[in-house]
Amino acid sequence: MNQEVPDPNSSDLLNNLSGNRRDLLATITKGLHAAATFADVLPELESHMLKFLEAQRLTVYQNARDGQEIIAKYKTGQELLEIRMPLTANSIAGYVAVSGNPIRIDDVYDAEKLRKIHKTLNFNAVYDKRSGFRSRSMMVVPIKNNAPLLGVLQVINKVGNDVFTDDDMKLASHLAGLLAKKFHQEFEATDSPYDFLVKRGLITTEKIEAFQKRMKKEQVTMTYLLVQEQKIPQELVAASLASYHQVPFMRYDPNITPPKNLLKKLNMSYLRRQLWVPLAGDPSEELLILIDDPSDFARQMEIQRALPAKKYIFRVGFPEDILQYLGGGSVSAFLHGLAGDMEKENVEDSERVDEGVEAGEINENEGTVIQLVNRLIIDASRAGASDIHVEPGKGKAPSVVRLRIDGICRQALEIPSTHIRAVLSRIKIMSRMDIAERRKPQDGKIMVRVKGQPLELRVATIPTVMGESAVMRVLASGSGVSFDRLNLSERNYQELDRLMQTPQGILLVVGPTGSGKTTTLHSVIGRINTVERKIWTAEDPVEITQPGLQQVQIDHKIGFNFAAALRAFLRADPDVILIGEMRDPETAHSGIEASLTGHLVFSTLHTNSAPETVIRLLDLGLDPLNFADALLGILAQRLVRTLCEACKQPYKPQEDEWERLRRLYGVQYWDELDRKREDSVLYSPNGCGKCSKTGFKGRTGIHELLVNSKKVTEKIAHKATAEELRAVGMEEGMRTLIQDGVVKVLKGQIDLSQLFRVAVE
Incomplete structure (x- = not known):
C-alpha cells in the first residue's frame, strides 16, 4: 500500500498497548520532557523509539527555521549524520514537510507508485548502496504543533520484513506529537501568529479575536489594525510572525522587482488572492518566495505546482507588502517606514558560475x-x-x-x-x-x-x-579601523601620531601572523591619506581598501614580488610607500634606500618585539648606520581576546594577584599607574549568549613602541643587543607588551589568562 495517510486518532490504540510498549512510551515521554534539548536525549532514546515503532532505522528532521530546508539531526545505524533537505516535493521527507501530510510507502523502490503520490517524488538509493543497508517500507510523519512545521519523522523498514500498518502510522503520529511538543519548547515557538504580542502585553487575545472579525467585515488586514489602531511597532509584528511560522521575515524593498520571466507564467489576480509572490531566483536552481502564511501547506504545494524549481526559500511578509510587489492594493503610510530588508543569504562566485558536484x-x-x-x-x-x-x-x-x-x-x-x-x-x-x-x-x-x-x-x-x-x-575586504580605535596608550598614540607626520623614514609594525599588523598599518595610512600625498601600497593579499591609495597585489607566480613592486613605485613619484612585508634582504635594502631618499615607508616584519626587530634586520645584512638614520620607530603588537562587556564579572583582587600584577609591570614603574588594590576592581570571564558562553568577545591590541632617538641610533650603529636596546627604550618611555597588557587588565578590558596566551613574562 502506497498512499497519503490522514493524521489518525490514536487514543484507542494507545489504551490497548502491550505492557512493554507502554513502558517504552513512558520512557520516551519522560526522556523528552527532562532533556534540555532534543539532541541531548536522542542517543539515550534511540533504541526505545525503534522498539516502540518496531522499525530498523529512523531519521528525525528539524525545521532549520531559515525558510529553506529541514535538517536531519540524528540517524540510527553506524553513523551520526546531519543531512539538509530542501523544502521541495522531490524527496520523500521534503514532500511531507511541504504538504504537511503523513505518508506510508510499502516499497520505496517502486517509482511508479511514488509518482502517483506526486509527480516529482523519488527515492535516491545512493545511501543504500554506500551503506549496504536496503530500505524497503517507510512511514514519514510531519512534526508540527498546530500549523507550523517543526520537523519530520522518517521511519524505515518494519522489523520482520513486514510492511507498516495503519496502527503503526498511528503510533508514529503519536510519537511525532511528542517530538512536536519538545521542538515547540526548544524553538521557543508561539501558539498563534500573534501570541508573541499577547505575551508581551501589547494586546489581549480578546482584542485579536475582535480584529479578526473586523478583517472580514471591513476588508482590512491584521497588520493594518495592529499597527494603525493598536500602535504596535511594525518590527514587533514582524517578529511575532517569524516566531510563529519559524521562518525569517522579509520587509518590502522598493529596489526589488519580481522577475518578469516568473510573473508571466502566473495570473496576477491569482497571486493577489493567494498572497504570494516570487521575488528572485531561477527555477533551475532556487526561488525566493514571499508569502503571508508559510505554514499553509496547501499553498506551498500549489506554489510548487505553479512554479517547479529545484529548491525554494520561503519568507513571511505582510499582505500589504506582497500586494505592493504585485502592483495592487492600497499602501498605507506606515509601509513607507519599513526600512531594510532580509537579504537572501547566498554565496555567489564572483568570476564564474559554480561547477556542480554530483x-x-x-x-x-x-x-x-x-x-x-x-x-x-x-x-x-x-x-x-x-x-x-x-x-x-x-x-x-x-x-x-x-x-x-x-x-x-x-x-x-x-x-x-x-x-x-x-x-x-x-x-x-x-x-x-x-x-x-x-x-x-x-x-x-x-x-x-x-x-x-x-x-x-x-x-x-x-x-x-x-x-x-x-x-x-x-x-x-573592508575599510579598516580608524586610528583612534586602535586602543593605543596615550604615549604610544602621541608618538605614533608624530612619527607618521614625518616626511621621510621607515616605520615598522611587527608581530606574528594574525596579530593585526595590516589593520594597524592601514589605520596609520588612513590618518595621513590626504589629497596632498601620493601613496602606493604593495600587499599580499590586498585585504583592506581605501580611496586615494594606489594598491597593488603581489603575484609571485610571475615574479612580481615586494622588491619588484618597490622598484616600480620609486619611478612613480611616491610620497608614501607601504610594503606588505620585509621578508628578504633585497626588499629590506630597497625599503631603507627609499626611506633615505625622501620617502615615508611603512612595512611589517614577523618578529616578537620591537628591539628584536633591529637585530633581525641587521642579520639580513642592512648597514647599521643607514638603518639607524632611516628608522623612525618600531611598533610591536599582539591581539588579545577581550572580556565580554555583557557578562564580565567584577571582583576585588587578592593580595597575591595584585603583587603579581606589580611584578609583571615592574615594581620600579608601578607608581606611575597610581593604582591601589583597595580602590581597584578587576574583571573575570563569565559567559552569556552574546559571547557564545566563552566569556570573551572581540579582540584588542597590546603594543610596544620603540621610538628612534639619539641614544637608540647609537646603540643600533654599535650593533647593541636586544636587551640593551630594550633598556634604552624603556628609559625613554617605551613600555613592553606585557606592561601594556597589565594596564588593560586594570582597565577591565582583558584578563591575565588571555594576556599570557599571546605574550610571555
Whole structure:
C-alpha cells in the first residue's frame, strides 16, 4: 500500500498497548520532557523509539527555521549524520514537510507508485548502496504543533520484513506529537501568529479575536489594525510572525522587482488572492518566495505546482507588502517606514558560475555538498572567523570543521566520512585546484560574494595520514579601523601620531601572523591619506581598501614580488610607500634606500618585539648606520581576546594577584599607574549568549613602541643587543607588551589568562 495517510486518532490504540510498549512510551515521554534539548536525549532514546515503532532505522528532521530546508539531526545505524533537505516535493521527507501530510510507502523502490503520490517524488538509493543497508517500507510523519512545521519523522523498514500498518502510522503520529511538543519548547515557538504580542502585553487575545472579525467585515488586514489602531511597532509584528511560522521575515524593498520571466507564467489576480509572490531566483536552481502564511501547506504545494524549481526559500511578509510587489492594493503610510530588508543569504562566485558536484554521490538532495560548502563560508563570514579548518577523521570517524574566531579554534560541525571527499572536491573546484591530486599540497584561492560583499579565501590542502586536510583563510575586504580605535596608550598614540607626520623614514609594525599588523598599518595610512600625498601600497593579499591609495597585489607566480613592486613605485613619484612585508634582504635594502631618499615607508616584519626587530634586520645584512638614520620607530603588537562587556564579572583582587600584577609591570614603574588594590576592581570571564558562553568577545591590541632617538641610533650603529636596546627604550618611555597588557587588565578590558596566551613574562 502506497498512499497519503490522514493524521489518525490514536487514543484507542494507545489504551490497548502491550505492557512493554507502554513502558517504552513512558520512557520516551519522560526522556523528552527532562532533556534540555532534543539532541541531548536522542542517543539515550534511540533504541526505545525503534522498539516502540518496531522499525530498523529512523531519521528525525528539524525545521532549520531559515525558510529553506529541514535538517536531519540524528540517524540510527553506524553513523551520526546531519543531512539538509530542501523544502521541495522531490524527496520523500521534503514532500511531507511541504504538504504537511503523513505518508506510508510499502516499497520505496517502486517509482511508479511514488509518482502517483506526486509527480516529482523519488527515492535516491545512493545511501543504500554506500551503506549496504536496503530500505524497503517507510512511514514519514510531519512534526508540527498546530500549523507550523517543526520537523519530520522518517521511519524505515518494519522489523520482520513486514510492511507498516495503519496502527503503526498511528503510533508514529503519536510519537511525532511528542517530538512536536519538545521542538515547540526548544524553538521557543508561539501558539498563534500573534501570541508573541499577547505575551508581551501589547494586546489581549480578546482584542485579536475582535480584529479578526473586523478583517472580514471591513476588508482590512491584521497588520493594518495592529499597527494603525493598536500602535504596535511594525518590527514587533514582524517578529511575532517569524516566531510563529519559524521562518525569517522579509520587509518590502522598493529596489526589488519580481522577475518578469516568473510573473508571466502566473495570473496576477491569482497571486493577489493567494498572497504570494516570487521575488528572485531561477527555477533551475532556487526561488525566493514571499508569502503571508508559510505554514499553509496547501499553498506551498500549489506554489510548487505553479512554479517547479529545484529548491525554494520561503519568507513571511505582510499582505500589504506582497500586494505592493504585485502592483495592487492600497499602501498605507506606515509601509513607507519599513526600512531594510532580509537579504537572501547566498554565496555567489564572483568570476564564474559554480561547477556542480554530483549530488547523487551524497544523498537524496542534488547540490547538498555545494550548499554545505556555501554554508561554511557564510557562517565563517558572519562569525568573524579568520580561518576555516576542514580536518579528516580516522577511518569512518567524522571529519571536523573548526573556525578560528578571535584567535581561538572552535568546532563548528562534523562531516560524515562518506561526505568528506566530495566536500574537499568542491573546495578544490572553487579554488581551481587539481581535484585528482591528493598526494601533494596545493594552494589556491576562492573569490566569492556573500550578501553582495566581496570575500576572498586563501586555500591550502595538505595530505595527512588520515586523508586530505584543507584550511581556508578568510580575507574579508573592508575599510579598516580608524586610528583612534586602535586602543593605543596615550604615549604610544602621541608618538605614533608624530612619527607618521614625518616626511621621510621607515616605520615598522611587527608581530606574528594574525596579530593585526595590516589593520594597524592601514589605520596609520588612513590618518595621513590626504589629497596632498601620493601613496602606493604593495600587499599580499590586498585585504583592506581605501580611496586615494594606489594598491597593488603581489603575484609571485610571475615574479612580481615586494622588491619588484618597490622598484616600480620609486619611478612613480611616491610620497608614501607601504610594503606588505620585509621578508628578504633585497626588499629590506630597497625599503631603507627609499626611506633615505625622501620617502615615508611603512612595512611589517614577523618578529616578537620591537628591539628584536633591529637585530633581525641587521642579520639580513642592512648597514647599521643607514638603518639607524632611516628608522623612525618600531611598533610591536599582539591581539588579545577581550572580556565580554555583557557578562564580565567584577571582583576585588587578592593580595597575591595584585603583587603579581606589580611584578609583571615592574615594581620600579608601578607608581606611575597610581593604582591601589583597595580602590581597584578587576574583571573575570563569565559567559552569556552574546559571547557564545566563552566569556570573551572581540579582540584588542597590546603594543610596544620603540621610538628612534639619539641614544637608540647609537646603540643600533654599535650593533647593541636586544636587551640593551630594550633598556634604552624603556628609559625613554617605551613600555613592553606585557606592561601594556597589565594596564588593560586594570582597565577591565582583558584578563591575565588571555594576556599570557599571546605574550610571555
